[in-house]
Amino acid sequence: MRTGDSFVILLLIAVLVIWFYARGRKWYDKPRAALAIPRQDELYLPSEEAVMLLNARGYEIVAGKHKLPVTMTMDDQLLESRIFVDAYVMDDEDRFYVVKLARERMPLEMTGSAIRERLLVYSLLYPEAAGVLYVDPAIGSIRKITFEVERTK
Structure with missing residues (x-):
């Protein structure tokens, strides 16, 4: 050598x-990958009125009700819960939205803090989504909600 x-x-x-x-x-x-949009052959949709309302406004349903299991640890104790998405839709410009239906027993106050507390999680779970659609079939309304979180330096 x-x-x-x-x-x-x-x-x-x-x-x-x-x-x-x-x-x-x-x-x-x-960055960690976002959750994939579930694709389903058989759609389970909890409200026929909501489906008709979404279709009438130009949204195509690509997946129905979906349960996302959540596991948490608090002080070494394992806790389990779930997050439910009522549907996933696409608009005519191929933008994807998460759909949450209004519930009679859990009305959503239309204030910034109430909307943030109840719906921000869906925007964080699916950052590629164009927003969250809050659908109230009883009054025939669809509210498009988007979130923008300002990051401090």
Whole structure:
């Protein structure tokens, strides 16, 4: 082995270590993937009136009621819950929306804080969504809600 060979081998090892570190850091820092829009052959839709209202306004239903299991840990205690999405729709410009139906037993106050508390989670779960549609078939209304969270530095 010549005197320069050791230097070349150490240089190659250093380059490989730096390359693996950079790749690993890039993978680790990559944003986590958003939830996929479920596609269903058979749609379970909780309200025929809501379907007719959405279709009349130009929305195509691509998936029906969907349950998202949520697992939490609080002080080493495992807790389980679920988040329900009533439907997923596309508009005529191929924008995707999450649909929540109004509930008679849980009316939504149309204030900023109430809307944020009840509907922001859907926007965070599906960042590629153009918004959340709050549908009230009883009064024939569809409210399009979008969220913009300002990040502080």
